[in-house]
Amino acid sequence: MSVWMLYGAAAIGVFSAGVFGAFGATTHVVRRVLGVNIMGGGVFLLLVASARRAPSAIPDPVPHALVLTGIVISVSATALAMAIARALSVTRERDSPAPPRDEPPR
Amino acid sequence: MSGTTPWISWTILAPLAGATLSVLVARRAVPIAVIASAATIVSVAATVGQVASAGAVSSAAGAWGAPLGITLRADGFGALMLATFGVVGPLVSLQAIGRRGGPRARRFLVLWLFAWASLNALALSADVFNLYVTVELVTLAAVGLIVVERDRRALAAGLRYLLLSLVGSLFYLMGVALLYAATATLDTELLGERVTPEPASWTALALMTAGLCLKAGLCPLHAWVPPAYTSAPPAVSALLSGLIGKAPYVVLVRLWVEVFPGSLGGGAARLLGALGALGIFWGSLLALRARRLKRVLAYSSVAHVGYLFLFFPLGTAGAWAGAAYVAVSHAAASASMFMAVEVVERSVGHDMLDATKGVAHRRPLTFVALGLAGMSLMGLPPSGGFVAKWLLARAALERGEWWWAAVVIAGGLLSAGYVFPILRGAFAPQRRSPELRRAPRHAELVSLSLAVVALALGLIPLRLMALLKLAGRS
Structure with a gap:
């Protein structure tokens, strides 16, 4: 078992923990957002580990570039999710719960 | 493969520049959006014309070739999607221009231009990681469009769509990581040659397909669709249902036809x-x-x-x-x-x-x-x-x-x-x-x-x- 395999297994573990956090028993928004971020961490770990997989002594630079791009996207998405969650809690406090204009229950 | 061509890059640059400028110069947002839309339509028409007359065209962005650079490639399918985005999208956005530039109309136009740039980039990407980036950009712009009126139900639907969509994208990205570890390339064409039938490839295909099906709203993963489409303003629902909903499918087709042809x-x-x-x-x-x-x-x-x-x-x-x-x-x-x-x-x-x-x-x-x-x-x-x-x-x-x-x-x-x-x-x-x-x-x-x-x-x-x-x- 190589070091790469060890990192790969850890990455899959972190990813699965994130899936559990995002879909698990909880419904709290912040926990879901954290779960998604942990999933991202798992993917980034796998990418960084794969950079060292090549037999040569020099690590492959491409996965590092991918991880940097991925981090930028995940920060932006997290910021957007938190901004919407905040706007939602503000409108919930301000408005009295309006009757839903949806279809009547069947 | 023909040489570099400027039109293909302008289909992405024109709406992106228009969106950025209309945020910076908010008072002139509507005229800027109109000019940017016109420029985009011209670039799209020129690109589609090139593909129709001379076959697939490609361009290495910034003259950086693969593997470090990003290659934009327009084939028949990409050109067809470009044309669809370029006809339906501007028509829908006309209703916001007609509203005489209130703050809501301005927000709608800016977000639509961002979405348009991302959609065009997605149709032209020939690289599995670049497809991930563009799919994610489309999602972020789409969520902005859903919550554009700050309506309570739309905020809740937008947040739900964003979280599910992020999970879907990360499944896809996990597949990209596995593919890169196995083949050391991200280019769809090279992947098509190098992917071998082994467990890592099948796992990657399964993860990527599952993530994209969630994002496309394939039954039984469609639960996020009705709340998003019914709580957003109708013009936004028109863009979501007509154009943005097709984006994950475009990626999925590229994956199944070009990367995993034998599957x-x-x-x-x-x-x-x-x-x-x-x-x-x-x-x-x-x-x-x-x-x-x-x-x-x-x-x-x-x-x-x-x-x-x-x-x-x-x-x-x-x-x-x-x-x-x-x-x-x-x-x-x-x-x-x-x-x-x-x-x-x-x-x-x-x-x-x-x-x-x-x-x-x-x-x-x-x-x-x-x-x-x-x-x-x-x-x-x-x-x-x-x-x-x-x-x-x-x-x-x-x-x-x-x-x-x-x-x-x-x-x-x-x-x-x-x-x-x-x-x-x-x-x-x-x-x-x-x-x-x-x-x-x-x-x-x-x-x-x-x-x-x-x-x-x-x-x-x-x-x-x-x-x-x-x-x-x-």
């Missing part, structure tokens, strides 16, 4: 087709039971995603033409219907099914639009929807798999069941003429133009077919 026809492809059939039935049944116009259209979109997935078990060129035609004709028809619902909702004050009662004589343009677009959704000749369903059914019969053709025909009958009540209500006589509020005239015209596009697609299918035949990247 078509396997058990997984039949599973995707079965889920598509399930989506056609389940979406249509829910649309039949829905009592709000927007909800009917949202479930109809779920059903139409199902048609797109019938391509995977068939896998022939004919089925491919059919699925691509479903994507294009549904984009125009669905956007037209949502814009017509906007007019009805503004006129009557709500969008319950009986809102259309007796309105036909007072809003004739809207009801011509509803009729024409409805014809395309039902698949009646000579509309684009008819050509699409006919191509799919013929492809199924050619392979001797009649059950897929039966699904297509049954889906068409079910869609007649939910489109007719909308039209029948409109022409039903009413004792008292209802009090109508003022409705935006330009929304009526937008809806009608889109309906005419949906109809015209049924009259000029051969030209578009010729474009699709260029799908092979050479």
Whole structure:
């Protein structure tokens, strides 16, 4: 078992923990957002580990570039999710719960 | 492969620059958006023209070649999607320009330009990681569009869509990481040569497919679709259902046709087709039971995603033409219907099914639009929807798999069941003429133009077919 395999297994573990956090028993928004971020961490770990997989002594630079791009996207998405969650809690406090204009229950 | 060409880059740069400038110079946002849209349309037309006359074109962004640089490549399929985004999107965005630049209209235009740049980039990407980035950018712009009016229900629906979409993208990205670890390349063409049938490849394909199906809203992963499409403003729903909903499918097709060419026809492809059939039935049944116009259209979109997935078990060129035609004709028809619902909702004050009662004589343009677009959704000749369903059914019969053709025909009958009540209500006589509020005239015209596009697609299918035949990247 190589070091790469060890990192790969850890990455899959972190990813699965994130899936559990995002879909698990909880419904709290912040926990879901954290779960998604942990999933991202798992993917980034796998990418960084794969950079060292090549037999040569020099690590492959491409996965590092991918991880940097991925981090930028995940920060932006997290910021957007938190901004919407905040706007939602503000409108919930301000408005009295309006009757839903949806279809009547069947 | 031809040399570098500037047009292909401008299809992304023009809307991106327009969006950024309209944020910076908010007072001039509307004129900037109009100029940027015009520039984008010209670039899209030039790119599509190049592909139609000379075959696939490509350009290395910043003159950096693969593997470090990003290659933009327009093949027949990419050009077809570019053209769809470039016709339907600007028409829908006209309704915001007509609103004389209020803050809401400005936000809508900025977010649409960002979405347009991302959609064009997605259609032109030839790299699995770049596809991830563009899919994510499309999602972020789409969420911004859903919550553009800061309505409480829309905020909740937007947040739900964002979180599910992020999970879907990360499944896809995990697949990208596995593929890169196995093959040391991200280019779709090189991947197609290097991917070997081994556990890592199958795991990657499964993860990427599952993530993209969640994002595309394939039944049973469609739960986020109705809340998002019904709580957003109708113009946004038109963009979501018509264009943005097609983005994950474009990536999925690239994956199955270019990266994993040998996998078509396997058990997984039949599973995707079965889920598509399930989506056609389940979406249509829910649309039949829905009592709000927007909800009917949202479930109809779920059903139409199902048609797109019938391509995977068939896998022939004919089925491919059919699925691509479903994507294009549904984009125009669905956007037209949502814009017509906007007019009805503004006129009557709500969008319950009986809102259309007796309105036909007072809003004739809207009801011509509803009729024409409805014809395309039902698949009646000579509309684009008819050509699409006919191509799919013929492809199924050619392979001797009649059950897929039966699904297509049954889906068409079910869609007649939910489109007719909308039209029948409109022409039903009413004792008292209802009090109508003022409705935006330009929304009526937008809806009608889109309906005419949906109809015209049924009259000029051969030209578009010729474009699709260029799908092979050479």
